[in-house]
Amino acid sequence: MTALTLSTAGAATLRADVLVVGVARSPKGGKGLVVAPGAEAVDKAFDGKLATVLETLGASGSEGEVTKVPSPSGLKAPVVLAVGLGTAPEKDETYDAEALRRAAGVAARALSGVKKAAFALPIEAVEDAEAVAEGALLGAYAFTAYQSAKDGRGAKDAKGPLGEVALLGAKPRDKAYKAGAERAVALAEEINRARDLINTPPNDLYPESFAAIATAAGKEHGIKVQVLDEKALVKGGYGGILGVGQGSEHTPRLVKLAYTHPKAEKTLALVGKGITYDSGGISLKPAGHNETMKCDMSGAAAVFAAVVTAARLGLPVNVTGWLALAENMPSGSAVRPGDVLRMYSGKTVEVLNTDAEGRLVLADALTRASEENPDAIVDVATLTGAMVLALGNRTFGIMANDDAFRTAIHEIAEEVGEQSWPMPLPADLRKGMDSSTADIANMGERMGGGLVAGLFLKEFVGEGITWAHLDIAGPAFNEGGPFGYTPKGGTGSAVRTLVKLAERTAAGDLG
Template sequence: MINPGELKLTAVSLDIKRVAAGALVLGVARGTDGPRLLASPLPAAATAALQASLSVLGVGGAADEVRRVPAGAGHLADVIVLTGLGKVEGDAPTSEALRRAAGAATRALSGVPTVLFALPAETLEQAAAVAEGISFGAYAFATHRSESPRASALPPTAAVLATAAAADPALPAVLKRAAVLGRAVRATRDLVNLAPNVLYPESFAQLAKDAAKSLPVKVTVLDDKRLEKDGYGGLIGVGRGSARLPRLVKVEYSPAKAAKHLALVGKGITFDTGGISIKPAGSMHEMKSDMAGAAAVLQTVLAIAELGLPVKATAWLCLAENMPSGTATRPGDVISIYGGKTVEVLNTDAEGRLVMADGLVAASADAPDALIDVATLTGAQMVALGTRTAGVMGDTTLRNAVVDAADRAGEFAWAMPIPEELRASIDSQVADLANIGERHGGMMTAAAFLAEFVGEVDGVKIPWAHVDIAGPAFNTGSAYGYTPKNGTGFSVRTLVALAEAMAAGN
């Protein structure tokens, strides 16, 4: 069911005369004086001729612009592909511009098994960005097709980077990291894109066990009976309306010399009808993506394990299906979260915070050094920040570290506050808390709710950050850069970058 595919990444020097490939990818920058071909490894005469033809060909160098031109005689590649880098200061595109240009070209090259990339990659950092863009762009989802896709619909399976850093002894590790990240992102997309009759709490738990088999990772599954017995009222309350009962999955990587412990909690609502507070029918099918947080934290821990980072990493997958039925939780019901705190459910469509509350309490019991939850939690996130930027709230230091990690990884995240006055709006008349509060600033109100379930160690609250990925987790628009339609794999790269910073003592 989950098949992120294999992509072989290798590197060669800028002398590409003997490299055979189906396509040669070159970068074009958009300048004030017209488009500019950057870092071409072609002979001077061929480079000059191609540069002179850019305007005639209608090539402008804008981001996401990809054009094919015949390679002509004397080239080992069949076609030259010109990919836009956008505006570039000097001859050094940003890492994200390189990722996006490489990904856009890769997406456009379905049916070409081997591609040679000669984008500007003088340094290891630039080579890493190109390799990552390729790895993220080489994606296709065909799990539910009755027939295997034609070769012309498959992404490239081999990519060769032409780079001045080809002889650097650190480059193989850079390429390995790009390959691992790419697999993790593509596997996250696969999980998000699976149909909800295929991916539900029990099958998700089994897929997590299967994915971890070849890695030094322990997977523990708490079924509905165990959840009921131990008092996980959030998961039970949300999942009780479905015939497919909830699960809590703990995925644990514990290297011998771990520097720190990073705990991740992921929202895993495998389908969200809204429950009794049912959603409108339009676009409800997109609610299969409401488990993107759980998918992301699962694949993050697996990637950390595969990279061998000296950080203990634990993911808690809070899995439930939110359905209306005679057994479903009603508006007005009071449930007890794991640990005993009670919540009055005023709206059953504010269910994600209920299952996440169970997960946060459970994760806090392990006393991690940092606790981060990831969730497609609120429509208010998209109202505030749009569909490509996640909101990050919580402990100031950890919140800012997450945003910094996102910046390094090339994902968009923005630090948001949790205003003190919003806390009062989730007071309940009959229980410890209500699951909804002030409508305005709903993203931050949800964070205020979650903060109530973060534990303490020796009287000090565990550093915690909440990442709302409601918009960026699922792309309902057109594909762009290395990002396809539907599942995006958002936040995996940020979380791995954060783990790497923790391993380095930052």
């Protein structure tokens, strides 16, 4: 993990391998490139012509743009890296936190293999410092665990992630800045752990091994962990989880992570879909749709990371995580279309499509979480391709049984830089899941499939409990090129939203 330090040194005097500064397009009505605050000393070393030099090299200040130039005399760092921030804010306004987060991520990724970089980006407040730190630590992420040794130098090769980020403009002796840096480190480390889990091949990450990882983390961070193995699931009547997992040699698990705080007045339950590999089961996925299905446990990874982050930050709120873990495989013992499962709630479900399996494991976990009567439940899942069709690859959908709660989560997600959109739960779509054999079918109308899945889950939430469902099928796994602080592969989508929700709940800001 990339190290983070807060420095009081000036940009011109700090010894580092690279000095990172921000540049932007002139505000509306202006022309040319402007040097962002924080880089005044660097601009002075260029005789006030840094913007001119960068423009000569083709820089425009556009978001995500990176330009490297040799340093002039007067700077300790031999290289200056200018990263684009987009359009500069108007007078008396400041740069958006997400713009700083993304710029820091781009810079950190461009500095792969560098030992130390000093970041002199615009920092006007603690929130800015935290955004830069968070973006840099997330942008420096690299998953190299399965790379073979190269040139005899080891699996991580000579060009590993950025070694250290020195944050200029922050105040290391200021308690608020120090706390912000600690939060950024804890959050980034747990998001990166979630990314590691998502990127781990399914022959190494399966329900039992995932449960073991959660158990070890619980011991490290004072979280109580309970693991229900196959025998316990059978005894408890968890027909949904068992049904999905019965076709695999890797038996399913339900993992409970319980972080408690002596001053907590509220309890938040988080439920994550943990399909460690999804072949579709008997309703087998077509070629081209199963190569990345190791990512179908991204919801469980997000819940796991959020609970551990809450514990590391010592938030005065109780947070319980439920990881519904199973591997969905076709075999002679696999659940078949037409089978009926008796769920933990006692309801029966006719399985019309074995590839609609996530809602089955979540249903059992939602019922179990409801038994503890939390103040709110949020489930997170890579649930439907329909949500990707509706919102694209970078936005997750939010459904809820309470409009105010749905709105609050949407606002929180936007605040922390995660793209989301509130979605409805139309009552008329429920009829499509009527079954002549069981209480409900696991499939309904094809059109609006993401909303149908949300309506199915709603059936298993305890009466009177506020609940929201996050369908992260789009942003959970990035099959394209990296952007901002988002890498290729597992992204850790929804972790920041869940952590901020826990913080808001702890502060009493949510009813």
